[in-house]
Amino acid sequence: MNQRSSNLLDEALGLDQAIEPWPLRGRVVAIEDRVETSGSFVLHHLLKRSLSPNSSNVSIFIAFSQPFSHYDRVLRKLGCNLVSQRDNGRFFFFDMLKLQCPVGDEGITPGGGLIALYGKIHKTISALPEISQKNVSIIIDDLSLMEVAANGSSDYVLDFLHYCRTLTSEFDCSLITLNHEDIYSIEDGSTFLLQMAYLADILIKAEPLATGLAADVHGQLTVSNKGRNKASNFHFKVKENVVECFYPGRSRD
Template sequence: MRRSPDEVSELRAPSCRVASSVEKENLNTSGALLHRLNHVTKMFPELNSLLECNKKNLPNGKSLVIIDSQTDGSFLLHHFISLYIQGGGKVVMLAFAQSFSHYSSVAQKLGINLNSACDDKTFVFLPGLKYTLDGIINRDVENPLLDTSNCKSLHSLYQAINSAISANENQSLPTLLIIDDISTLLYLGFQHTEICTFLTYCQHTVCKKTNGCILSLIHNDSDVEDQSSNLLSRWFHHFADIVLELEGLQSGRSKDVHGQLKVVFTRREQNDLHSLSPLSRCVHYRIRDKGVSFFALGTSPAIL
């Protein structure tokens, strides 16, 4: 079902959609983390190990996606913001779900001043709804990113991203493009095919031209029948180099285990004999007062 821009605005917090009862519990847990973090310089060191990256080895040239179901995966975005800024890179945030003050508040608790980063042009905040509505009003019939059937264009979004990346004075500076969250475009009525085209353009600009990284967040709740969301989620498994799938526990919320994370490497090195089979790693996670801990399945302290 398509929503008007006004309806989308009402659903913006925390993730531009109505949450299920199970998801609300997980959102409360995730939100508690964002308000209680206390100057953690390394947010999720275990996650860096899972992704085989760190601030000295950024995932440049790669496309990543966070797909959450029955939980809120947005807390992972703050890890990547911290990773790139501490690693001497640049972050371009295309935000639909939260305001700049939200990201700034969380970053400050991680020891990062996003206001200073904005002054240094190492953090660029782009309000997604503004550029989307501009594209709907100011249509360009000659642009290939145009939705001619509904007179809606994603061209303004792409132009804003391209300008933010091109304004990089130091072209060797690694750039991370974050889209939080791509589901909003579905709620606005864009077809998944149009969103795929838009993301392909962004990938070419960020990953191919600047050797940067693109990170998208999409919601695909298993208890909601949404064909467009399902199609887009499946497409991401072909588009992205690394897929981070977060799920709430099927047994319900637990005080010791808050969810499950599955990291899928869709592309392997050419000299890898198992390159045709994606590598996946699955762990449980628990959100704590000062961070998030990841551990192997079945190894929760409560079980051991």
């Protein structure tokens, strides 16, 4: 069982050795995907690992893209019950589907929107017992929708992320974000992506295969881990209960 649950993705992230203390503690993980290949399965995988029964991690999930019922069903198939975790106080779900930052005369008025959200996160972490304060993951799905909620002000979103990053040093929590790589074209300048790549300790890219979609291989992942100074690349296939990762050409083991 243990062998099956640790795979190439866990290895690349450093999740294979020990789950306690949480290996991603104090790290920023950025996931980037494309229209053809969704990277949300990495989020689900990380959420499942952080909520695994033999640890005391707490996850704060900030959902801009899907309602709770979606995550609940997906995670249940992965073997993790979000409702009971929420009741246990290990999982906090912030439904941000309808969040819209108020716009004043001079751009965005302070106080509303993301600042309030940051306050909420900070309050949630501070209210946790001492022991779980050390193992908090903040998961954001996804940043591009956060930009839309902020009326296109990516600086505002970056400010928010910097604030969240201070949490990683203050409380040693980890920040996991999903974003789309292909929405930043060259002419607009991909500052946002570069900023994220700079912030991130681990950068995960989900891409389709160059040869197109296939039933056996859903795409490839590139994980660059700054801490270990190493990048790994492998193919993956997403199933309901597990993500299979394998080196190119070795799908059947």
